[in-house]
Amino acid sequence: MITAELRHLEPHYDVVISGGGPAGMAAAIGARERGAEKVLLIDREAEAGGILWQCIHHGFGLHHFGEELTGPEYAQRYLKQVIDNGIDVLTDTYVYDISPVRRLKLMSGSQGIRTIDAGAVVLAMGARERTRGAIRIPGERPSGVLTAGLAQKFVNMMGLLPGRRVVILGSGDIGLIMARRLTLEGVEVLGVFEIMPYANGLNRNIVQCLHDYDIPLHLSTTVVDIRGRDRVQGVTVAPVSATLKPDMSRAWDIACDTVLLSIGLIPENELSRRIDLRLDPVTSGPVVTSRMQTSANGVFACGNVVHIHDLVDFVSEEATLAGQAAGDYAMFRHLPADNIRLIPGDNVAYCVPHTLSTDREHTVYMRVRKPMEKCTIRFGSAFKTKVKYVFPAEMVNITLMPELLEKFHGDTLRIDVVQR
């Protein structure tokens, strides 16, 4: 059994987690580890597990479980732990409001409209895909233009093919995975078009999903027109200049019936805005402490709602920490507050968490702005480490040991990634 029916909803829980994907499941287990007795995991779908169910490909869990699993296997393992830990799972339910005193309003298929109070809340709503509107592709508005993740759900879970001749715009991982997936279903994938001069997805996906099937990847090239009245009939693509301006003199047409978009994810922070959490303008997710607490006391956040991860393993790691902190908070165990603020410096787009304390080991996740080889990552004068290369598509994570920060007495640490 991988679903557990919740028969009775309590008016108060120690920890309530909004979102039952990989982040929410790990947070729930983390909260339980710290002695939170009544833990409630809420998900809007019919089963918890989140996007992992549709990510049927192989390659998850190498860091976390020490073996390579498919998305569903990863989800099922976690969900089993959630259920074995006596965590209440409420599916088919939305959290539609939250107040600063952690009163949550739910809309539930089985429970109706309900209000519950939480000792601590973990926000784990994940992210949604950017759509055509986000990048304003000119042209007509026929059917056949959809996000790669939606196509993934259609193909993998429902057995529906989005079309027969497909162009993929954007080189995000989901788009690369779908290029292979559709090819294996007998669909013709005509190419992946990326406006930037480098790919957005992981190297392994470029090799295994594109190279393996001779699917061309066109860098510095984008879709400038979509044609078709009822259904997509074709697109026009054009190379772009260094300033990303299309060169129409070198444009060409491609006949296709489907355009898949793999152009990034946006953290789903509607709930965070209900309580005016401080958001990071770069990540569009909440600003968090080293224990994943947001700017509201007792409200924690983890996973893609905070920043977009490329590996679920790191989501699990970060969410376990958030869940443990929420468990501690709900059980009235308070740790010293953070005393160092991290500032993204040269070639650092953002870092998570936003603050650190000097008393514990920390993992800092960050993303660079541009690719760089043979570089040094510097945390002010406190710590530096050499890395072979960094890419915007691959999250960098650095572990800082407490002894490194012991001798540091400033208030801010600036992170720079510089060429050696």
Next chain:
Amino acid sequence: MSEAHITHYLCIGCPLGCRLEVEDNGADDVVKVRGWGCKKGRAYGEEEHTDPRRVMATSVRIRGGRWGRIPVKTSGSIPKAMVREVAYAVRAIEVEAPIKIGTVVAANILGTGVDVITTRDMERA
């Protein structure tokens, strides 16, 4: 005597994506793998050059389940050149809910010595 030949690969063992350089003796014998970051990478470079293999994942029809498809994978890696063929062969399979994770839906698929197994439970809807 044939000349040494160098081929470049991108390691897929982990997201680091080490750039591997495989030197052979002109035949298929690997002389040296360079650029690896771990033992796994070195082994991958050698295998990718001589006998590339992949785990193939797809989904098959299921009757009476919550969803119309259930995800499956090959229980081990298969030769890269056979991935398409195996994927097409698997498309004919149909199973019935309820079904447990790890259930064999096709044994020794196309003589590869590898089974195709389900990667999740699915109850009857």
